[in-house]
Amino acid sequence: MHSEASQVASETMQSTANRPETDSRPIHWEAPADARYQDILYHQAEHIAKITINRPEVRNAFRPQTVRELIDAFHRAHMDPEIGVIILTGAGELAFCSGGDQRIRGHEGYKDEAGVEHLNVLELQRQIRTLPKPVVAMIAGYAIGGGHVLHLICDLTIAADNARFGQTGPRVGSFDAGFGAGLMARTVGLKKAKEIWFLCRQYDAQEALDMGLVNTVVPLAELEAVTVDWCRQMNRLSPTALRVLKSAFNADTDGLAGIQELAGNATALFYTTEEGQEGRNAFLEKRAPDFGRFPRRP
CATH class of the missing domain: 1.10.12 (Lyase 2-enoyl-coa Hydratase; Chain  A, domain 2)
Incomplete structure (x- = not known):
């Protein structure tokens, strides 16, 4: 008669056998000639689109132009029948996105080139949420403030072991009372969501994993390989x-x-x-x- 430990071991072995092997083949990204942006990068390969916030000098903080370009890039991936999964990430190893660029924040939003103030990141949030293809946040370094909400909106989050998460709104006279509050509470629980917002603390990758804020934590050197592997697995599904x-x-x-x-x-x-x-x-x-x-x- 099998012991309980033997049964658990057998079930574990069966589960491992059914798990897809990690696909560690290198991916060769290409930048379409007609996808040229100033604040972001757009690459694609193997039915995967990778959209990168490319402002590392400000920890990938966004301004209205950044958001406009992100909206355009996500629309491109949405409408491309060759794309099945989308990755959202930030340039470099120090930050995914640190939220809105406070240097250009005006009285009613973030100023664009013409001086008009926007909160167009709310449109981007809705776009990512309703886009009918999986969106994966690939996070190295800081995901803070509005950048933290962006990863929350994504369907899956894969974090490097150097990732840090948190909200800063009440510290800088700002808040996200939409998805940033409601979806946060549904993701980590009401009490934890209130802690995140009311105390403005930062959390490391393991803490984020423990509270259900991310799906997995991997070594920084393996971040893209693991993310691409997850995307390849999804692209093999219906x-x-x-x-x-x-x-x-x-x-x-x-x-x-x-x-x-x-x-x-x-x-x-x-x-x-x-x-x-x-x-x-x-x-x-x-x-x-x-x-x-x-x-x-x-």
Whole structure:
């Protein structure tokens, strides 16, 4: 008769056997000729888009132009049927994003080149949240203030072991009472979210992992390799299933009614498609499904 320890060991071995092997092949990023920006970088490879906030001299703080370029880049990835997953990151090893550039903060927002004051980062938040493809935050260094909210909005977060997280709003006369408060509470719990906002403390990567703020912590030298591996794994899955699941998670979190009916209808419709039948047929025929032949619709 097997002992409890033997049963646990057997289940662990079975779980490990079912886990996909890490794909450590190098990725060769390319910058499309028509994707030229001043404050960000746009690269793509293997059905993955990588969007990089490129202002390391200010710890990748954003200004209105940065946000406009991010909105354009995310729209590009959204509409590209060759892109299945999107990475959001910051240039260098010191910061993912440190929030809004306080040097250009005016009385009503952040000043653009014409002196008009904006809070257009709120539009970017909504765009990332509703974009029907997974968005992965790849974080090295600081994710602070508005940058912290940006990673929170992303579907998954992979953090380097040098990452630091926190909100600074009340310290600089600012706050995010939308996703920054509500989604934070749903992610880490109400009491912890209040601590993060009311005390403006910083948390290291392990603390962020322990509170459920990030998905995994990896050595800095392995950050991109692990992130790309996760993206490759998602790109091997059904793009329509991922799309519907993302909208379902958001609908539930946003408190929309009728989520179960939505899910039932979506599943019934999906079963009628060739893509849904490919997964069933591959299982019955004991072969790997060929999901690569199905479009990643914008």
